[in-house]
Amino acid sequence: MASTKDRILDGSLELFNTKGIQAVTTNHIADHLKISTGNLYYHYRSKDHIIQALFERIDLAAREVMAPLPTPITPQQWAQVFVHGMNIVRRYRFFFANIVELAGRDKLLASQFRALTGWTLDWTIDAIDALIAQGSMRELAGDDRRRLAENVFIIIWNWTGFTVAFRGHELSHEGDTREGVLHSMLPLMPYFKPKFARDVRAAIDNAKVFGQERSFLAEP
């Protein structure tokens, strides 16, 4: 049985993702969960506190996905990082779609998000260096490694927003998720050695890409 705190977070996440942060009040969340607002406020004093708790889940999930990789990094492991990363963003898409507004009104959250971005970028640049060192990727100018890592993040973060705004539907099926993984890998592909590139591409094509976020949930 999920704790009330977890139920509040799961219910809030569902409402934020489907109706948008602005349209959802703590009253809506309490109604949705069939609990009293008093009970909700006992656990979370405001919508911002719920968003803060959801960010902590994102942070935890990112730490699980971006644990140190054993070397040599296999094409399958590398592809899985992207699949898991895309699924975190898909699961918490309200957060990434509203990051500018959220960062603007909550300075603590803004600094925590900057910290998350900082270490995930550093992790990615280290991984690129490891791929170069093991001969899976060709050398890159120093500044371009960072630009490449930033581009990968910009694409992963904004893929769900792109599909909603451009395709006009929620990122709710496997095809969109796999496309997002392919898009986010594409900036790196020309730098991979041919065999590694083929194996990464095959790993994405064959991966079960949808719903892989389950292991990162606070499960009942």
Add this chain to the structure above:
Amino acid sequence: MASTKDRILDGSLELFNTKGIQAVTTNHIADHLKISTGNLYYHYRSKDHIIQALFERIDLAAREVMAPLPTPITPQQWAQVFVHGMNIVRRYRFFFANIVELAGRDKLLASQFRALTGWTLDWTIDAIDALIAQGSMRELAGDDRRRLAENVFIIIWNWTGFTVAFRGHELSHEGDTREGVLHSMLPLMPYFKPKFARDVRAAIDNAKVFGQERSFLAEP
């Protein structure tokens, strides 16, 4: 002397960009411009109508930037499209930072934005084909051309949001703008022939990247 309509749009744009859409009401806009709310409502009945009119400016600016290119496309012309594109997004950054929310609550705007995205992507794919045909770029698998074009757009649209959320400041200086142009060109760079790649890079390094949106403004 700018018309009242243009003054309302310019003032609204400034407030939306600096304070966020949610925080700005039509009263704030009227106060900011030292006009009565009656006068404001005479020109625009609601905040959504102002946003609609600002979108029309974005659409017009995109049509100016993405006019048919004379062939062969020079590296300098190609770089300039990206400089101008980045400046449109920088100038109307509130719009791109809130596109998911805006598309969610305004179906007309959502369909207009999808149309804009559709033809700008088609324009880009055609331009990639022209660059391949003129020998400036190597062949690409069909699906990857579209993915590449979409990645370029995702990076341009979200660069200002990335800098605000990650660097913690508004995109207000030349360095950030030039970095955005470099980032948005990077996905294409490995596919350019070496001389074209060097010349595009030099054109970005030497371009006056900041404030080039002026020609797209409704000028006084």
